[in-house]
Amino acid sequence: MPGAFQYKPKFKDIRVRPPSDEDDARAEDVNALKPGERACDHPGCRRAASARAPKSRDMLNEHYxxxxxHAxxxxxxxxxxxxxxxxxxRARQRDELFTGGRPTWEMKASRFSREAAAFSAKFGKGEGYRDPFNLFGKNGGKPVPEPEDRRLGKIERSALADLDLDVNADGPKIRTRxxxxxxxxxxxxxxGDRAGEHRLQRVIKAYQSLRKAGLV
Structure with a gap:
């Protein structure tokens, strides 16, 4: 065959490189950690960690x-x-039931807050409290008149009496009672005791009467 038509490989040695001992060890280590993975905290474990657990009851924000x-x-x-x-x-279970185990704070403003400053300003002007005997000099020395009883019919007065309320009770107070x-x-x-059923019927009827009269 003429030399121009003879096959000449570009590379002299095209054989696949035989695996080395290091490659064999890497292939056998199926638990080798990938980039970004962390090892399990259990002693001697080489697996990747995928679950966390609190270290103790007093360190719930620190985890293994x-x-x-192992999790x-x-x-x-x-x-x-x-x-x-x-x-x-029992105390812990009660705390979990009412607050979910989380800390609670008093729902009142600090004496340095804006609400406290506004209340102090109103108190200095005689606002925010009732002074029927003019002890603090409110309204120019004139006593504050007591509110007059509302003009109610016999049905409305009887209904308020059934709810143990006075004639000046407003809508929210009636609903609460x-x-x-x-x-x-x-x-x-x-x-299951039905001894108070008669009183219950009177209460319901009284409330319906007050709603019909527009007091609730």
Whole structure:
């Protein structure tokens, strides 16, 4: 065959490089961590951590990082109430029920707040409180007249009496009193006892009368 038509490979050695010992070790290490992964905190474990668990009851914001099998093992052995007395356990459960275990604060303004400053300013001017005997010199030395009773009919007065309210009770006070009496007199609140059923019917009828009269 003429030399012009002979096959001449571009590279002299096109054989695939045989694997080295380092490549074999890397292939066998199936638990090798990938970039960005962290190792499991369990001693001797080389798996990637995918779950976290709190370190203790007093350090809920600090965590261990475990792989799934060791996280399951840690959770099985975890006891939140370990070392607590029965009273402390009940107190903790009550706190979880009412506040979710979170800290609470008093819902009142500080004496340095804007609301406190506004109240002090009103108090200095004689506002924000009733002074029927003019002890603080409000209204130019004139006593504050007491509010006159509303002109109500016999039905409305009787209805307010059934709710144990005076004739000057406003709408919110009537609704609050009605709700309180219904909860107190309902048979479900008395273990099924129907002794207060007659009084309950009077309360409901009285409230309906006041609603019809436009007082609620």
């Amino acid at each position: 990082w475990f792989c799934q099998p 399951a093992e840690y959770n099985r052995n975890w006891n939140f109430f370990a070392g607590m007395s029965d009273g402390e356990v 009605y709700t309180e009496l219904v909860r107190r007199l309902h048979p479900d609140a008395n273990g």
